[in-house]
Amino acid sequence: xxxxxxxxxxxxxxxxxxxxxxxxxxxxxxxxxxxxxxxxxxxxxxxxxxxxxxxxxxxxxxxxxxxxxxxxxxxxxxxxxxxxxxxxxxxxxxxxxxxxxxxxxxxxxxxxxxxxxxxxxxxxxxxxxxxxxxxxxxxxxxxxxxxxxxxxxxxxxxxxxxxxxxxxxxxxxxxxxxxxxxxxxxxxxxxxxxxxxxxxxxxxxxxxxxxxxxxxxxxxxxxxxxxxxxxxxxxxxxxxxxxxxxxxxxxxxxxxxxxxxxxxxxxxxxxxxxxxxxxxxxxxxxxxxxxxxxx
Amino acid sequence: xxxxxxxxxxxxxxxxxxxxxxxxxxxxxxxxxxxxxxxxxxxxxxxxxxxxxxxxxxxxxxxxxxxxxxxxxxxxxxxxxxxxxxxxxxxxxxxxxxxxxxxxxxxxxxxxxxxxxxxxxxxxxxxxxxxxxxxxxxxxxxxxxxxxxxxxxxxxxxxxxxxxxxxxxxxxxxxxxxxxxxxxxxxxxxxxxxxxxxxxxxxxxxxxxxxxxxxxxxxxxxxxxxxxxxxxxxxxxxxxxxxxxxxxxxxxxxxxxxxxxxxxxxxxxxxxxxxxxxxxxxxxxxxxxxxxxxxxxxxxxxxxxxxxxxxxxxxxxxxxxxxxxxxxxxxxxxxxxxxxxxxxxxxxxxxxxxxxxxxxxxxxxxxxxxxxxxxxxxxxxxxxxxxxxxxxxxxxxxxxxxxxxxxxxxxxxxxxxxxxxxxxxxxxxxxxxxxxxxxxxxxxxxxxxxxxxxxxxxxxxxxxxxxxxxxxxxxxxxxxxxxxxxxxxxxxxxxxxxxxxxxxxxxxxxxxxxxxxxxxxxxxxxxxxxxxxxxxxxxxxxxxxxxxxxxxxxxxxxxxxxxxxxxxxxxxxxxxxxxxxxxxxxxxxxxxxxxxxxxxx
Numbered sequence: 001x002x003x004x005x006x007x008x009x010x011x012x013x014x015x016x017x018x019x020x021x022x023x024x025x026x027x028x029x030x031x032x033x034x035x036x037x038x039x040x041x042x043x044x045x046x047x048x049x050x051x052x053x054x055x056x057x058x059x060x061x062x063x064x065x066x067x068x069x070x071x072x073x074x075x076x077x078x079x080x081x082x083x084x085x086x087x088x089x090x091x092x093x094x095x096x097x098x099x100x101x102x103x104x105x106x107x108x109x110x111x112x113x114x115x116x117x118x119x120x121x122x123x124x125x126x127x128x129x130x131x132x133x134x135x136x137x138x139x140x141x142x143x144x145x146x147x148x149x150x151x152x153x154x155x156x157x158x159x160x161x162x163x164x165x166x167x168x169x170x171x172x173x174x175x176x177x178x179x180x181x182x183x184x185x186x187x188x189x190x191x192x193x194x195x196x197x198x199x200x201x202x203x204x205x206x207x208x209x210x211x212x213x214x215x216x217x218x219x220x221x222x223x224x225x226x227x228x229x230x231x232x233x234x235x236x237x238x239x240x241x242x243x244x245x246x247x248x249x250x251x252x253x254x255x256x257x258x259x260x261x262x263x264x265x266x267x268x269x270x271x272x273x274x275x276x277x278x279x280x281x282x283x284x285x286x287x288x289x290x291x292x293x294x295x
Numbered sequence: 296x297x298x299x300x301x302x303x304x305x306x307x308x309x310x311x312x313x314x315x316x317x318x319x320x321x322x323x324x325x326x327x328x329x330x331x332x333x334x335x336x337x338x339x340x341x342x343x344x345x346x347x348x349x350x351x352x353x354x355x356x357x358x359x360x361x362x363x364x365x366x367x368x369x370x371x372x373x374x375x376x377x378x379x380x381x382x383x384x385x386x387x388x389x390x391x392x393x394x395x396x397x398x399x400x401x402x403x404x405x406x407x408x409x410x411x412x413x414x415x416x417x418x419x420x421x422x423x424x425x426x427x428x429x430x431x432x433x434x435x436x437x438x439x440x441x442x443x444x445x446x447x448x449x450x451x452x453x454x455x456x457x458x459x460x461x462x463x464x465x466x467x468x469x470x471x472x473x474x475x476x477x478x479x480x481x482x483x484x485x486x487x488x489x490x491x492x493x494x495x496x497x498x499x500x501x502x503x504x505x506x507x508x509x510x511x512x513x514x515x516x517x518x519x520x521x522x523x524x525x526x527x528x529x530x531x532x533x534x535x536x537x538x539x540x541x542x543x544x545x546x547x548x549x550x551x552x553x554x555x556x557x558x559x560x561x562x563x564x565x566x567x568x569x570x571x572x573x574x575x576x577x578x579x580x581x582x583x584x585x586x587x588x589x590x591x592x593x594x595x596x597x598x599x600x601x602x603x604x605x606x607x608x609x610x611x612x613x614x615x616x617x618x619x620x621x622x623x624x625x626x627x628x629x630x631x632x633x634x635x636x637x638x639x640x641x642x643x644x645x646x647x648x649x650x651x652x653x654x655x656x657x658x659x660x661x662x663x664x665x666x667x668x669x670x671x672x673x674x675x676x677x678x679x680x681x682x683x684x685x686x687x688x689x690x691x692x693x694x695x696x697x698x699x700x701x702x703x704x705x706x707x708x709x710x711x712x713x714x715x716x717x718x719x720x721x722x723x724x725x726x727x728x729x730x731x732x733x734x735x736x737x738x739x740x741x742x743x744x745x746x747x748x749x750x751x752x753x754x755x756x757x758x759x760x761x762x763x764x765x766x767x768x769x770x771x772x773x774x775x776x777x778x779x780x781x782x783x784x785x786x787x788x789x790x791x792x793x794x795x796x797x798x799x800x801x802x803x804x805x806x807x808x809x810x811x812x813x814x815x816x817x818x819x820x821x822x823x824x825x826x827x828x829x830x831x832x833x834x835x836x837x838x839x840x841x842x843x844x845x846x847x848x849x850x851x852x853x854x855x856x857x858x859x860x861x862x863x864x865x866x867x868x869x870x871x872x873x874x875x876x877x878x879x880x881x882x883x884x885x886x887x888x889x890x891x892x893x894x895x896x
Contacts, residue, residue: 091334092333094331094332094333189336216333220330220332221330222330225327227327228330228335230335231333239342245341248341249338249341252341253337
């Protein structure tokens with residue numbers, strides 16, 4: 001499926017920016033306030049001159065009034081590192097159409113977030129993962145790069161099993177600068193998601209979780225004797241799906257989702273649920289804003 | 296329990312197989328459809344949590360299994376058509392006897408005839424006795440098929456059968472019979488004790504259903520007192536119904552209607568009618584009735600034959616017929632031709648019925664019925680076939696046998712001057728003189744009939760010509776020779792005929808087999824009507840009618856109320872497989888509905 005957004009939606013995205021709960025040091029000058037003082041345009045403070053400081057920043061008017069050499073300090077505006085982790089495991093695009101829509105939804109959301117970041121000169125990195133982190137792709141800077149982003153996202157193929165913890169450990173070992181880590185996944189990982197998200201937080205990233213879900217995840221849609229096949233592992237299991245069992249499964253899935261949401265709340269991780277039945281526009285413009293993920 | 300579609304062991308086997316297969320299918324793990332899920336993680340959680348089946352689920356599963364098995368078994372029962380057992384334990388040979396009396400042809404108010412119901416019942420019995428030997432019999436024809444296990448043969452035999460009387464016949468006998476099914480309407484009482492004495496269990500299967508009927512219960516013709524009428528027809532009509540109804544009566548003579556009238560008959564009323572028949576006309580007389588409520592057709596028509604309707608052609612071979620000529624000129628219904636002995640030749644080409652040889656005997660025996668009057672003294676030499684001659688002067692008529700030829704003859708008025716007779720094994724004297732000389736002899740075989748009078752009618756021989764006995768004995772002899780009476784009110788069944796009758800033809804022109812049994816001849820007549828009897832040169836008609844109050848009164852039965860109620864209950868059980876199918880359908884519907892509503896395990 002070719003990714004594209006209409007111009008109206010793109011215009012709306014340009015007015016948004018990704019909200020980071022923390023300020024991160026960037027690599028290049030941009031329009032996001034950096035945590036350190038630098039050579040920005042906005043006056044921030046003064047401090048006593050010390051040998052070696054740049055004479056050009058001495059506040060001569062203050063010297064005339066106070067007889068002391070004071071150095072003028074400015075806020076430095078830099079770019080924000082945004083890491084978009086996209087789950088490319090097989091569970092995101094299974095055999096059924098409903099499952100295939102999960103990966104499409106994930107790519108569209110990633111593209112939207114990319115465009116917001118590019119529009120604000122943020123450094124966006126796309127990181128597909130399954131049992132490990134695959135080849136990371138840098139989107140560059142500037143909103144003109146959005147078409148390249150579309151191409152990059154379309155090049156991502158699904159496959160393999162989900163292993164959030166191993167993937168994020170590997171990412172952490174690469175020593176990337178701390179930034180905004182957005183994890184777009186269905187979080188159906190038998191090994192759990194808790195340790196993986198903690199690893200990201202421990203490395204200083206501001207973490208956001210976008211849970212992709214489809215009707216096929218919530219309801220088996222079948223009654224009677226069926227052979228369930230795990231899309232990722234190929235493991236099968238014969239199950240006599242009764243209405244009671246189907247209801248039990250529905251409750252288990254809801255409990256799993258609730259647990260993910262509670263975990264995110266407890267560890268100050270942003271949580272957004274993005275069902276495939278909802279449009280990207282609705283999710284970005286309403287749900288992301290309500291979750292204070294974008295503003 | 297027996298089964299209408301197959302043998303018992305087959306049906307039970309099928310039922311057991313059905314229940315087993317359905318149970319196996321119910322619990323069999325079929326190859327499930329493959330459903331791809333994103334992850335088995337949550338399913339594993341749900342399934343690994345030990346999940347005990349609730350009591351309701353256990354009950355529901357058991358009920359579902361029972362419903363499925365019951366549905367299958369009910370359908371199989373409908374297929375195998377079970378019926379209450381009619382066979383003694385252990386099975387064995389069965390004899391099915393169908394009452395073939397005429398009343399079985401009665402139309403029933405519920406449709407069809409009693410015979411149809413009997414045939415249907417017989418088919419059911421045959422079908423339910425698969426594997427056992429079955430013999431089929433009727434009260435008229437005896438054993439008609441079997442014993443055999445081939446149902447096709449029995450079915451074919453049933454197709455051939457039809458009511459044919461046989462009310463008074465013996466029970467058909469068959470060895471080693473365990474059960475006798477007697478299918479009857481009970482109109483003609485028939486004790487079954489004789490059947491039970493052989494050790495067989497007797498099961499009476501009634502097919503009785505009351506029906507209104509009108510009938511001709513008697514019909515015959517005889518000479519009446521009306522001098523203008525050749526004869527008169529006597530008939531009896533009866534209304535065997537619970538309501539009065541008009542009965543139309545039509546009497547025809549040949550193709551001419553002689554009476555067409557309507558008679559109002561009260562319930563249970565019987566009336567007698569006498570219809571005068573004219574001087575001339577056809578010898579065949581037919582009566583037919585019709586009425587609104589008339590269930591039995593076979594007794595609506597009756598036939599009769601006027602014996603003297605056709606003139607009798609007589610050839611008299613005599614040198615001087617004398618009183619014989621005078622007599623034949625005055626006898627009504629006689630057409631006599633007189634020839635001299637020299638003119639007599641064989642074979643006869645004339646159309647006479649009887650030849651009278653007066654004082655002369657041909658050298659060869661005549662081919663036609665013949666009356667010999669006083670054979671000549673040399674008859675034994677000129678005609679050796681006639682026997683040894685014997686002569687007696689002034690014989691006294693002493694002994695005479697009861698014979699149609701002598702009916703109405705008073706020997707005391709007869710004075711004989713001489714008697715000339717012949718004796719041989721062929722002749723049977725029916726009147727003798729005091730010394731034993733045959734005065735009147737008859738000869739009767741399957742080929743001919745002859746009468747010999749040992750006396751002449753001339754004054755020198757006897758005074759017979761002057762006595763009333765003269766026309767009586769001559770006419771008696773001619774009638775016995777040419778038109779013997781075969782009896783009135785002959786009913787279908789086995790009929791005894793005169794020994795001279797060698798050929799019997801049905802109204803449809805079919806030859807009826809005549810068999811010799813001792814001194815008599817027997818014929819099995821299965822349908823009413825006017826039969827033509829021939830033999831020994833004579834020709835007569837046999838009127839066969841069903842008319843019998845016992846047969847025609849189809850409103851009542853001799854069967855007990857208990858027997859009727861038992862059979863009604865049994866017959867009520869007959870068509871219960873549609874109910875089984877309906878129940879099975881209801882079960883399937885309930886199962887489908889609960890599945891739709893997911894009231895299932």
